[in-house]
Amino acid sequence: MHVGTEASASGAAWELELRRLAASEEDTARGMFFQGTLDVVGFLGGDGAVARCKGVAGIWEINPVHMYPIGKYLRMTTTAARLLAPQLDGFEGVLRRIGTQATVDFVSSMFGRDLMQTANGSPRKLLQSLGDGYRAAVSYGERYPLWTGEKSARFIMRRDFMPAVYHEGVLLGVLEAIGAQNVRVYGRQVALLDSEYELSWS
Numbered sequence: 001m002h003v004g005t006e007a008s009a010s011g012a013a014w015e016l017e018l019r020r021l022a023a024s025e026e027d028t029a030r031g032m033f034f035q036g037t038l039d040v041v042g043f044l045g046g047d048g049a050v051a052r053c054k055g056v057a058g059i060w061e062i063n064p065v066h067m068y069p070i071g072k073y074l075r076m077t078t079t080a081a082r083l084l085a086p087q088l089d090g091f092e093g094v095l096r097r098i099g100t101q102a103t104v105d106f107v108s109s110m111f112g113r114d115l116m117q118t119a120n121g122s123p124r125k126l127l128q129s130l131g132d133g134y135r136a137a138v139s140y141g142e143r144y145p146l147w148t149g150e151k152s153a154r155f156i157m158r159r160d161f162m163p164a165v166y167h168e169g170v171l172l173g174v175l176e177a178i179g180a181q182n183v184r185v186y187g188r189q190v191a192l193l194d195s196e197y198e199l200s201w202s
Helices: 005-022 031-057 070-084 090-108 110-119 123-137 164-177
Strands: 028-030 067-069 142-149 152-158 184-191 194-200
Touching (some): 031 070, 142 194
16 A cells, blocks of 8 residues: 555644653653754754744753753654755655764763763764763663674664654764764664664765
């Protein structure tokens, strides 16, 4: 059965809404992720699109290091995906781009700089420490690697509110930031809030 673009976007939006409904007020993420999403929206959609995203989230002033409810971020992301889907190959393209931007913002933060310093140019050390990096940026979930080779791993995420395609962008970005070459990332959902990623690099 063929599923049209509109139907696919509707399904993706509904999945984000299910994720939002699964979150509590204690499930929070740092403002840098909100700001990074707004930077993408502003670049591609202009000030009007930024205002819509802020309004939907109910957040007008964002402090990059403050923690905000992930439910508000999911509202913002859903709106961003609807607005930018025509320019970025649908919802998945938007989520991947936002995930990549999240990496750029995280790596440039004090939390990210500590992580990169600990990794010291090693993708393996980076992945081993990445769970700690996430814990500095969000209040929820569990993340860890299972090694499948010298330059490959399965990265496990449990109780994370963003879709697999978003974290494909995150993992691709962070491995490239450490200097890994020919990075491949393939993610799959195993439950609504659980996902796994096959990673390889050279």
